[in-house]
Amino acid sequence: MNIGEIARLAGVSRSTVSYALSGKRPISPETRARIQAVIDELDYQPSAAARALSSGRTRTLGLVFPPAGSHYTDMQLDFIGSLVEAAAGFGYDVLLAAAAAAAGDGRQGLRRLVAERRVDGAVLMEIRLDDARVDHLAAAGFPFVTIGRVGAPERTRWVDLDYTALVGSCVSHLAQLGHRRIALVNRSERLFRAGYESAHRSLTGFQDACAEHGVIGTAHLCGDDAASGEDAIDRILAADPGTTALVTVNEAALGGLYRGLAAHGRRIPRDFSVAGIAAGRWAAAVTPQLTAADVPAVEMGRVAVELLLELLATPDAPPRHFLLNPPVSLRASTGPAPAPADVAG
Amino acid sequence: MNIGEIARLAGVSRSTVSYALSGKRPISPETRARIQAVIDELDYQPSAAARALSSGRTRTLGLVFPPAGSHYTDMQLDFIGSLVEAAAGFGYDVLLAAAAAAAGDGRQGLRRLVAERRVDGAVLMEIRLDDARVDHLAAAGFPFVTIGRVGAPERTRWVDLDYTALVGSCVSHLAQLGHRRIALVNRSERLFRAGYESAHRSLTGFQDACAEHGVIGTAHLCGDDAASGEDAIDRILAADPGTTALVTVNEAALGGLYRGLAAHGRRIPRDFSVAGIAAGRWAAAVTPQLTAADVPAVEMGRVAVELLLELLATPDAPPRHFLLNPPVSLRASTGPAPAPADVAG
DNA sequence: CGATCAAATCGAACCGGTTCGACTGCGGGT
């Protein structure tokens, strides 16, 4: 069951077996065949721990997983699934690090994975503009990539959605349909305060696009759940009853947004248009189907793994980035702005 | 950075450091303090690989993750999140195994994790009544627990929802509201054929409950996406236009179900009632909010970890099981059966 | 025909922990 056993049965030394498996030194075809036969018969697999100890590489990647009880978006799920698959394609496994539920957790998940040398590299999601985890890994010289990016992104590897541009595209789409008073439904105040990059970049993109198209835009923070979505609609219509469209980057609140609009008698898309950023499969599952920039989550996961493995292979190569800008898919939730008379005051 | 370095700086032998850390032999308080001081100063963490190699235990659990591109339910996500958290609470990490995307994959994910001794135990979800993975692990004597159970569940450890009883509760709820013709929207034909246990037990529970309450029940398979949901409604109303309620165990299709009912002019809950089994947070996010048995996913993840660690600690203890039967939460999608005249033929 | 070199293989050291057996003092029982 260990390499010595294989060597004995094949009548060679342990090192010969090792070289036959790794190919790092030439082995004669006959010897190689004999070794392979023994391995096949015994269904031998080298111990990952022994291999990691001697080679110094674990063939494992770390991934920080958002804590349970928080709302997972379809986007995040697809990231994780595609990360695992892409990593498996390269012979790597993925180890999950619990995001510190309590802030001052001490033996924080990711930190421990790194200190115990359980992983060769790490993938971080849910990035903040000023992120302690990123600073820590960068300071330690530990290989990592991020899904999302930090404030000063030139020095790190990442793949990100261009939230600024995507929200801009949504605003542009709505403006072209004639909407003149548009709201933004952003992420929660807590996340915004914490510096979540997508929330901040969404706001910037919204403000810029509204200015560019000469529309009146009001931005609203909104918790990640249905009830907060209903509440957000109340606030939006109270602040400006003439609002006829909104852009949402908050997948989790959408059900509440729809419900809130229905409660105020605004039919979608006849009286009110909704556009957003969401996983395509999910946008097609809600009623009405959401006009949205479809997040290519699977591609993002794959790219993240490729970037990380590239970093592991050639640590000195200059950092690469991918800023994705998927097009807005037209579905059933947006339509022409209602004539002013149609809008109840 | 290694244990020898710590030993040298503390002026003791390597074994003494090891015993100080593990507590497996008495160490004088002074020596212990001296060692701890050095460890704290250097921020030393023992190498996981070395520890695993010599101790034979990795302090890692394996989890088979459903492939990307399939639809993840909120339930599954919450399982995973709570598994990671519960495991972290016991000092264990979670390693994801890609479920073999192609069936004859060869070096299948979980199998490799076990053969390479990367994990101490495994958690399996998406269980089939006759599951090759379960058979393989059981034959190999490898510790595992399942979320969901196999056909002959007495010999394994698992935590499961009592789908039979839950679907029965939904039927009972609808019957009490006066519905007499009820449909079941089950999982996809592919999954049913593959022997997914929840799909089979749901069907049994549905048939039994319908017989018990004297209602006419028709069961329908339905793919895991919105379009299939719409299609299912077409089939249900074509098969029996007098149907006034349905029970769904297919979270992913619900959006399509709602849309299909709307397309047929059936308003919820006035003309048609919908009950189901779903993650509570999700059931509250859709419109109308779904009357459903709320899956205690977080609890299930925690229980799975506890069962597995119990198995690792005492391999000979008799298997324990948890069959959960959460109550049906009343929400907005069910109501009294319409008077027969109200139902359009 | 001897020097040179590459292919093929072996033995030993090493990675960084854990654990077992042995050794040293020292206090208690008789």
Place this chain on the structure above:
DNA sequence: ACCCGCAGTCGAACCGGTTCGATTTGATCG
């Protein structure tokens, strides 16, 4: 005064791989 046992510590072996240097053999070249 002597033996026993235990607290406390050390040295060495071991876990199962990888990798380096050395050795043997056979082919190539001048």
